[in-house]
Amino acid sequence: MDYMKSLATLSLGSRLKRLSDQLFAEVAIIYDQAGLKLNPNYFPLINLLNSVGPIGITQAADYLSISHPAVSKIADKMIKEGYLIKQPHPTDKRASLLSLTIKALHIIKQATPVWEALKQQLDYIENLQTHSLLTSIDQFESNLNNYNLAQAVANQLTRKNAKIELINWHPDYKNDFYKLNFNWLESEFYGDLTEKDKHALENPESYYLSHGGYIFFAKQEAKIVGCIAMKPEENGYMELSKMAVTPEMQGQGVGRKLILEAIAKARELAVSTIYLETNSKLKRALTLYQHIGFAHCNHPKGKSDYHRADVYMELKLYV
Structure with missing residues (x-):
């Protein structure tokens, strides 16, 4: 080894x-x-x-x-x-x-x-x-x-002790929602945006909120460092999507906080099942989902509408 x-x-x-x-x-x-x-x-x-x-x-x-x-x-x-x-x-x-x-x-x-x-x-x-x-x-x-590594590490160590606040959607954070998700798609999938992605990111109010969905943000001091979206589907299902965390805050528990907040909201709404779609190369995200209780399942449609998604997972809340 x-x-x-x-x-x-x-x-x-x-x-x-x-x-x-x-x-x-x-x-x-x-x-x-x-x-x-x-x-x-x-x-x-x-x-x-x-x-x-x-x-x-x-x-x-x-x-x-x-x-x-x-x-x-x-x-x-x-x-x-x-x-x-x-x-x-x-x-x-x-x-x-x-x-x-x-x-x-x-x-x-x-x-x-x-x-x-x-x-x-x-x-x-x-x-x-x-x-x-x-x-x-x-x-x-x-x-x-072009990156001040020493200063970035010092800043992260300072931010690590700052409290993470979870907040609901506000129009002021619309650009943050877009940038957080576009940046990770750019990093992992060369900015591959489907039409559904564009609709969700450019018009989150009509894609999520007008259908009874929610968008939560993780805020540290004055900066948005993470986000997650949820959209209700038929038969008591809720889609969890567009979870993104800034690179410097990854591994700090921000993603876990966001998912648990979404699960709490789903329980409040009496949702039976939360599902998500992801990619098998995103090892850290997959480990997090599994630790929280999401299980690998066959895709109900046979395959995802997102060609980059090769993993489908569900979390049963009410059986």
Whole structure:
């Protein structure tokens, strides 16, 4: 068992470090077999200087998107091993330029066919992936750079202690209802909206409320952090749908509170059965439904009107 896999995103940094260590170890073996006396860690900087010519450490850090101290540390090692020299900057006396030595140019010539073969084999492994690893890394790096993770965690820890208030529908929260549901549909199903979805989200008053339905919201301080809708059907059935919770509040019990509020309202209305439709890949939601008492059942119509829904569940209130 690989325990780090069970930690999911919490082990992301550790797993990327593990993958990096494995790749560097493999490259070190390849270099040794090819007779290359080159530290694999030098590849980004030696390749950059070979491509753009002499540059300063600050420029190199910008090109490689790594810290100035990290580039400086690698450059110092490469200077000691004879791969780099520092030259005076032609216009700035306070700065210097990193330049490749004859030794470095010789090693690049020797390494080039090895790098080409290595790239072909890594491309082959990359093409075996269901989703491109390089594209995923690009997206994740971009998202992380545009997201203040440290501040978001601090804010969540602060919000965690703030009280969750459950409130009924109000027109002021119509946009929240739309955004909460559209965002999770965008995240999980690429924004796949059926005509029923559009009606429900754009006109919840006519879709739910005018038919005797209800919409509840979870509110924390001044922010809406979750929602759920219920719509009465024939024969004492009630549909539970459009449950959504903001990403930062997931796992905090908000969804459970919303479902229990809906169940309480259903009991008050003497509903016999609550049903819902979902997708089998939404593991966290499925676990929550099962813990509350929902059971998997055959779909009464044979299949759902929502092509993304492959799970039908019911909760019996009055038998």
